[in-house]
Amino acid sequence: MDVTLDLLGNAILSGLLLGGFYAAVTIGISISFGMLDIVNIAHPAFILLGSYTAYIANSMFGFDPILTSIVLLPAFYLLGMAIYTVYDLSFERRGDASIRGLAFFFGLLFITEVTLILVFGVDYRLVEAVYIGPSLHLGPLDLPLRLLVPAVVALMLIAALQVFMSQTFVGRAVKAVAQDPIALRLMAANPSRIKRIAFGLSIATCSIAGAILIIIQPVEPSIARDYIGRVFAICVMGGLGSFGGTILAAMVLGVVESLTTTIYGPSWSPAVAFGFLLLTLAVRPAGLFGRG
Amino acid sequence: MAANLRFTVGAVIVAALVLLAARLIDNQYAYFAGYVVLQYIVLATAWNILGGYTGYVNFGTAAFFAIGAYGTVVLHKTTSLPLPVMIAIGGVLSGFVGLGMGYLTLRLRGTFFSIATLAMAVVVQTLITNWDFVGGSRGAYVIRPQKSPILGGNYIEYLFLLMLVLSVIAVVVARAIQHSRLGLGFASIRDDEGAAETSGVPTLRLKLIATVLSGGFMGMAGAPLPYYVTYLDPASGFSLSYAVNTIAMPLIGGTSSWLGPVIGAVLLGTLQQVATVTISSALSLLIVGVLLVLFVVAAPRGIVGWFQR
Numbered sequence: 003m004d005v006t007l008d009l010l011g012n013a014i015l016s017g018l019l020l021g022g023f024y025a026a027v028t029i030g031i032s033i034s035f036g037m038l039d040i041v042n043i044a045h046p047a048f049i050l051l052g053s054y055t056a057y058i059a060n061s062m063f064g065f066d067p068i069l070t071s072i073v074l075l076p077a078f079y080l081l082g083m084a085i086y087t088v089y090d091l092s093f094e095r096r097g098d099a100s101i102r103g104l105a106f107f108f109g110l111l112f113i114t115e116v117t118l119i120l121v122f123g124v125d126y127r128l129v130e131a132v133y134i135g136p137s138l139h140l141g142p143l144d145l146p147l148r149l150l151v152p153a154v155v156a157l158m159l160i161a162a163l164q165v166f167m168s169q170t171f172v173g174r175a176v177k178a179v180a181q182d183p184i185a186l187r188l189m190a191a192n193p194s195r196i197k198r199i200a201f202g203l204s205i206a207t208c209s210i211a212g213a214i215l216i217i218i219q220p221v222e223p224s225i226a227r228d229y230i231g232r233v234f235a236i237c238v239m240g241g242l243g244s245f246g247g248t249i250l251a252a253m254v255l256g257v258v259e260s261l262t263t264t265i266y267g268p269s270w271s272p273a274v275a276f277g278f279l280l281l282t283l284a285v286r287p288a289g290l291f292g293r294g
Numbered sequence: 295m296a297a298n299l300r301f302t303v304g305a306v307i308v309a310a311l312v313l314l315a316a317r318l319i320d321n322q323y324a325y326f327a328g329y330v331v332l333q334y335i336v337l338a339t340a341w342n343i344l345g346g347y348t349g350y351v352n353f354g355t356a357a358f359f360a361i362g363a364y365g366t367v368v369l370h371k372t373t374s375l376p377l378p379v380m381i382a383i384g385g386v387l388s389g390f391v392g393l394g395m396g397y398l399t400l401r402l403r404g405t406f407f408s409i410a411t412l413a414m415a416v417v418v419q420t421l422i423t424n425w426d427f428v429g430g431s432r433g434a435y436v437i438r439p440q441k442s443p444i445l446g447g448n449y450i451e452y453l454f455l456l457m458l459v460l461s462v463i464a465v466v467v468a469r470a471i472q473h474s475r476l477g478l479g480f481a482s483i484r485d486d487e488g489a490a491e492t493s494g495v496p497t498l499r500l501k502l503i504a505t506v507l508s509g510g511f512m513g514m515a516g517a518p519l520p521y522y523v524t525y526l527d528p529a530s531g532f533s534l535s536y537a538v539n540t541i542a543m544p545l546i547g548g549t550s551s552w553l554g555p556v557i558g559a560v561l562l563g564t565l566q567q568v569a570t571v572t573i574s575s576a577l578s579l580l581i582v583g584v585l586l587v588l589f590v591v592a593a594p595r596g597i598v599g600w601f602q603r
Contacts, residue, residue, distance in 0.1 A: 041405045043353075043412070092591040102590040104351045104408055105545050109587035112538045116580040227534060231416050234409045269431070273420035276413035283410050284398040 008142045013264040014257055015143055021256025022153030023218055025249045026211045027229060028236040029160055033204035035234070036243025037180035038197050040089065044107040046229035047114035048205055052078065052212020053127075053221045054118060060129040067129045068155055071213035075206050082205025085110070086198045094194075111226065118223035126220035134217060152214035157249075159210050163203070164245050176200040180243060228272055235279035298470050305462045313458060316451075325454045329522060331563035332457040333515050337536065338543035338555035339464040340511030344504045345541070346549030347477060349484035350404050354395075354411030355540040357418040358388045358509045360531040362516030364422055367434045367526060371427070376443070377456065381517040388513020389506045391418075396505035400498060419532040433527025436520040453518050464511050469552040471507075480504060512540075535579055539566075542586040548596025557597050 027049060034042045055074055056067035093103040138145040167173035175196045178186050183193040215221060236255055240247030255275055263271045316324055337355060344350050362384030369380045391414075399410040423431045442452035471477045479500045482490035491497050520526045539562065547558025562582060569578035589596065 041408070043409075088591065101345065101349055101351055101549075102545070102594055104405070105541055105590045106587055108353065108538065108541060109583050109590065112534070112583035113580065113587065115534075116576055116583060119576055120580070224534075228416070231413045235413070238406075238409075269424055270420060273417050276417045276420075279413045280398060280410055280417070283402060283406050 009264060010261075011143055013260045015145065016149055017257030017260030018253055019145075019149035019153040019256070020218075020260055021249075021253030022156045023149070023214055024232060024236055024256055025252035026152070026156030026159055026207070026214060028233045028240070028248050028252055029163060029245065030204040030207040030211065031233045031237045032240065032243050032245065032248045033163075033176075033200055033207075036237055036240075036248075037176060038200055038204075039180075040086075040197075040201065041104055042107050042201075042204070043104070043230055043234075044111035044114065045204070045208065045233060046226040047111045048078070048081070048208040049212045049215060049229065050118065050221060050223065050226045051114060052209040053216040054122060054212075055209070056213040056216055057127045057129055057221075060131070061127075064130075066131055067213040067217060068131075068151070068210070071209040074209045078209040079202040079206040082202035083198050085205065086201035089201075090194050090198070111230075115223050115226060122223065124222055124224070126222050127216070128220040129216050131217065148217060152217055155210065155214055159207065160245055160249060163207070166203075167245075172196070172199060176203075231272075231279055232275040235275045235282065238279060239282050297473070298466070301469055302462075302466050305466055309458050309462045313455065316454065322448065322450060325448075325450045326522075327567045329450070329454050329457050330567060331560060332454070332461045333519075334539060334543060334559040334563040335461040335556055336457070336464045336511055336515040337540040338547070338559040339461070339468045339552065340508045340515065341540040342544040342549055342552075342555045343468055343471065343511070344508035346544050346554065347471065347480035347484065348501055348504050350400070350501065350504070351408040351541070352411045352505075352508065353408055353537050353541070354415040355512055356532045356534065356536045357411075357415040358392065358512035359516035359519075359536055360418065360422065360528075361388045361391055362513030363519040363526060363531050364428050365513070366517045366520045367428045367436060370436050370520065371434075377452075377518060377521065381456065381460070381514050384517030385510040385514035388516075389510030391513075392505040392509025393502060395509070396502045400501045400505065415532060415537070419528050422531070423528045429527065431528060433525055433530075434520070435525050438521050438524050449521070453522055456518055457515075460511075460514055465552055465556060467507070467511075468555075472552055476500070476503070535582075538579070538582055538586070539563075542582050542589075544596075546585060546589045546596055548598030550595070551598060554596050554598045561597075 027046070030049075031042065031045050034040045034045065052071060052074075056070050059065040059070040060067050089103065089106065093106065133147040133151045136147050138147065138150070167177060175186070175191060176199070178191075179193050179196045179200070186193050186196070219225075232255065236248060236251045239254070240249075240251035255278060258278070259271045259274045262274050312328075316328055337359065341352060341355060344352055362381075365384040365387050366377075366380045369375055369383065375383075395411070395414055399407045402410075422428060428434050439449050441447075442449050442455075444452065445455065471480070479490070479495050482493075482495050483497050483500060487497055516531075519531070523530070543558030543562050544555040545558070546562060547556065548554030562585070566578045566582065569581060593599065595602070
């Protein structure tokens with residue numbers, strides 16, 4: 003098929019916006035996997051949980067999905083703290099985090115997915131809001147608000163986290179636990195407590211990420227799986243735990259996926275993220291922007 | 295060697311008794327349900343060769359399994375080979391994929407390998423979905439012959455017999471590995487890979503052997519699937535439930551020996567067959583997920599662990 007310059011420009015632009023959204027989806031993994039070394043493969047399932055809470059609030063009471071997700075942040079934070087407490091007691095204390103920890107999160111992913119299927123069925127669900135539908139026009143370029151609003155919210159979320167991590171005591175403690183938990187213990191701080199807070203934060207981001215996911219596309223319970231590869235691909239490419247790297251890697255993936263969809267068709271786009279991931283792991287496991 | 299021979303004879307006798315029992319029940323449904331349980335014995339045992347013995351978690355069961363299944367679809371459309379040959383070819387194909395996969399990622403930390411296997415499952419699914427020759431996303435039909443080519447009876451009895459033979463082979467191989475030098479090497483990788491490497495254990499080569507064996511058996515388990523379901527589409531061939539089940543069964547049974555996956559597969563497989571018929575298939579999957587989480591949290595050594603020490 004012939005690809006005009008306009009089409010190409012639009013594909014790149016929507017890829018960048020999509021990348022902003024991917025950054026929001028990944029930022030929680032950058033905290034849990036990148037900083038805490040917890041392989042939470044159930045992360046996308048919690049994002050989907052965020053989508054469904056936004057869906058309930060929107061379809062039953064007509065609330066705005068993004069506002070709902072901000073109100074629900076504490077609930078997701080507590081959920082994350084609870085999960086970390088179980089994880090810590092069962093695996094990290096026993097020094098047995100690898101196989102069983104992975105299986106634990108895999109089980110959580112599966113339980114969440116099947117529960118969502120049992121409650122909501124496998125139909126696609128979507129939300130309604132004023133910014134879904136209209137587009138801004140800049141010459142030949144279209145800026146759909148449906149993509150623009152999520153990208154802006156995503157970048158605001160990451161900026162807030164960045165400020166928290168670099169300016170507050172707890173934030174700096176999280177960075178410290180990522181670098182050297184034993185040294186932290188020698189300073190008479192409790193790494194488990196810090197990690198619990200950080201993991202709570204990582205799950206809290208799922209609330210917002212889930213709300214913008216359901217704005218961007220209709221959701222059904224099994225799409226969480228498509229995001230597992232994306233989030234880990236972005237996290238690894240971004241150099242594990244670097245917020246700037248996460249945004250850059252998310253934008254790269256967004257643009258490549260968008261171009262693939264435009265040129266080859268949407269059925270190939272899932273393979274792009276995973277192809278990227280395999281390539282990164284095989285060639286440069288430290289990530290495009292990582293050290294070493 | 296003598297011990298292996300004795301075990302093999304014992305396993306064959308057990309298998310013969312199972313076959314005899316199935317004949318006595320003489321109900322078609324028993325074969326259909328039994329086939330699934332046997333298939334999970336093969337899958338769980340295969341997973342455990344890599345996951346339980348060396349400690350590398352493979353989330354990509356569905357990919358290896360589906361490569362075997364789609365290998366059969368291609369062979370069915372192009373040739374008229376007998377099914378056992380197709381199973382062997384499916385195993386070789388999956389084994390090669392395992393080798394390539396392992397070569398790309400096994401030099402990395404264990405978690406990266408696990409994430410990469412998840413990635414591989416999606417890449418393979420995308421390739422199959424876009425491959426029109428095997429039906430693409432519409433799926434492929436395979437017509438099941440009426441009669442079994444040997445021992446008489448219906449074709450499903452033949453499929454049941456093949457899967458029974460395959461599970462005997464898988465269990466015998468898994469047990470032989472466990473008690474060999476190879477098994478000791480695997481265990482040293484699981485317990486402390488750095489120390490093993492330093493002591494001269496060829497860790498990469500051993501991990502590749504484990505991946506090839508594990509992938510190969512998964513492919514063989516998948517090869518008869520098109521004849522069993524007669525209609526195969528990517529969504530069912532790559533179902534996440536294969537991955538969940540094959541991880542849950544060894545972990546629930548116990549990962550340290552050959553017996554764990556067998557116990558897990560028989561228990562969970564039977565439980566799911568019963569729950570699917572009496573309650574619903576979604577709920578039976580939920581049971582597996584909940585059991586998996588409960589066992590990894592509360593009983594890390596699995597059912598076998600209860601009886602040891």
